[in-house]
Amino acid sequence: MLERLDEIIRDIEQGWRSRRLLVVGDVMIDKYVWGEVSRISPEAPVPVVHFNHQSHQPGGAANVAMNLVRLGAEVLVVGYTGDDEDEKLLLSIVSDNGITARFVQCREFPTITKLRIVGGKQQMLRLDRERLGPRSAEDQQRLIDTSLQHISSCHAVILSDYAKGVLTPEVCQSIICAAREAGIPILVDPKSTDFSRYAGASTICPNLNELSRASGLETRDLDVLLDAAQQMVSKYKLDFLTATLSEKGIALVRSDRRTLAAAKARQVFDVSGAGDTVVAVLALSLASGLSPEIAIRLANVAAGVVVEKVGTVPIEKHEFLAALTPELALQxxxxxxxxxxxxxxxxxxxxxxxxxxxxxxxxxxxxxxxxxxxxxxxxxxxxxxxxxxxxxxxxxxxxxxxxxxxxxxxxxxxxxxxxxxxxxxxxxxxxxxxxxxxxxxxxxxxxxxxxxxxxxxxxxxxxxxxxxxxxxxxxxxxxxxxxxxxx
Structure with missing residues (x-):
């Protein structure tokens, strides 16, 4: 049971509205075609999805921003887009949700989209539209300058890396150094296997696969991986490392000790976006002065809410608070x-x-x-x-x-x-x-x-x-x- 839960809930209800966070990373649009499957195609052994409706949702770093704003925070998101209709659609969606966007247009690169076809509650197919590769030096500098001019007015920074070309070592180190100088937490949701580009961050938040690849250990042995994580904390000058362990929960790893926040058993429909929710709750918790130990337990509760949804859907504040109230009822x-x-x-x-x-x-x-x-x-x-x-x-x-x-x-x-x-x-x-x-x-x-x-x-x-x-x-x-x- 969380100690001081009433104070924590009061801060979530009231204090999180005064927090301002900066998210820098790979923004994209998650598109969905929803339907029902009742037969297999006679043309090929594939399911036939009978179309019902379609929807779209900010994805990647933009989904992290959506989670933050739905939890009550003020949010600025920075990333690359193309000069295309999808860029206009993404800008419209985030603006309608109260997010301030500062997109850097790259003419040779499209706005990243992921189209998912869902039959019932089962994802049948995903079609990605993207172009990978480095942006020009000019575009990269525009992104760095845009990010740096807002750091001093923020309570925390999130680097949301989906390995689409935004968070190069130069971008990461420029922002991490500025955040450290400003004395605010900076969290990284990593995709690169080279954690050195994230050196100096407050915390890096890999899942088990990302931790395994970054450590160079082809193992599922949790103790071995967490031992490697402890070495990374010292090696990369982190305050701590936060590892999401799927159904096992979240591990908080310091150089000299580690703590596990165990997850409750859930009916899992879709893990899409669960990592975004975790890093959003961690960032808001740290921006509010909560300890990392409390932050991972709150993030664990939030992740349990979103995995019971279908699709990349941000958590709502009322859902999060409702998930916390069973513990509150005991106090x-x-x-x-x-x-x-x-x-x-x-x-x-x-x-x-x-x-x-x-x-x-x-x-x-x-x-x-x-x-x-x-x-x-x-x-x-x-x-x-x-x-x-x-x-x-x-x-x-x-x-x-x-x-x-x-x-x-x-x-x-x-x-x-x-x-x-x-x-x-x-x-x-x-x-x-x-x-x-x-x-x-x-x-x-x-x-x-x-x-x-x-x-x-x-x-x-x-x-x-x-x-x-x-x-x-x-x-x-x-x-x-x-x-x-x-x-």
Whole structure:
């Protein structure tokens, strides 16, 4: 379990929006033709794909940029394109997604495209349009100058290498030296087998095959490869090396030790773009001051989300946060949130199609009557919010001797219940403003209320929600418990 997960989630929700990252590398377009396969062609032993629709998505370094912007960051991407229609299409897509692009046009080279034909959820064929080889010295200098002029305003830099001719040793070293001088993390997603061009980076992020080729070891023995990785950390003056190990997880390798973040078992549909997601989450985590050990665990969670998708699809922030919330549910203090934090969590839940239930009360001296209402409320949806009156509010309602238990303790006890997903404290006479802020799908009260007397009922019904009155356990109330204790 991640320590300080509530603080990490708060930073993801709010802090990542203020991070600015530079991505330099091989930009391309991933095109898809989607269809269904029901027979084999009589002309040749190949499947016949019945066309349904087509789509396109930024690929390569542009997909890294897409992952970053979907996680909330401000992003600038730099790379080579051709002077063609695909360049215009790529520029349009990234601009529409809020990414700033500084493409260097090379007239003799087309914009790189990968066309995939998918039958059902199975990739049947890939057709690449590209021209490999070095660009002119003039084009290379334009790319270096464009990159260097933006480094000082960024919180981290990513070099996304797909071996298409962008990240030459001269380009890599110019950018790495500038980032180091600026004191910001620089991460490399490598393709070259010669890691010397990446020397001085904060980290290099190879997969097992890339690590094997770079080390010159034709082996799948993980211990042997990670031993070689430890030597690379010293040899290339890295802070650490981050190795993605497929179903085994992610290894963080330092010169004197290594750490493994194990992956959870997943149903894998497509690993396309998973490495882009890993490097994006690592970069944002390091740019936010998180330790590399925490960063690889977050990246592991994010990779698990994208491999369950078909095609090169960036992770969405709400998907990432939803994948983290099972761990969050085990930490009671993490469920106690402010109104603003609650509104963001509700937005996340609703983006995931979850039904949000709201109930409120003083909940002073928690008893079986309270528990019954909470459990019944939870059964009406996917997420339950419990709003409690502040100490001042309880005193106004119940008298100067109340509450018996202060608001922080009441909130923490409620948060420890498995049925509860969030607890918040309100100081207003009624929870009406809170209801407006979270717009629940269901509002629940217990006892002798009726829909006409429930605060917020009319408002919830106005946006299509419902009001439910659930029965309480007779003979149980905080007032009776106090009287009994006095007797």
């Amino acid at each position: 009671a203090h993490s469920k106690v949130v402010s109104r603003d934090e609650l509104a963001m969590r509700v937005a996340l839940w609703k983006q995931n199609g979850e039904r949000v239930v709201f109930t409120n009360g003083c909940f002073d001296l928690l008893h079986i009557g309270h528990i019954t209402v909470i459990e019944q409320a939870r059964q009406l949806g996917d997420r339950l919010i419990v709003a409690i009156n502040s100490d001042r509010s309880v005193s106004r309602l119940k008298g100067p001797d109340r509450p018996i238990v202060d608001e922080s303790a009441r909130a923490r006890v409620l948060a420890a219940l498995g049925s509860v997903d969030a607890v918040t404290v309100f100081d207003d006479p009624t929870p009406l403003q809170l209801v407006f802020a979270v717009r629940p799908d269901v509002i629940v009260k217990g006892g002798d209320y009726n829909p006409e007397t429930v605060v917020g009922a009319r408002e919830v019904q106005s946006w299509g929600g419902e009001v439910r009155i659930v029965p309480t356990v007779e003979g149980f109330s905080t007032t009776r418990l106090i009287e009994k204790s006095k007797r």
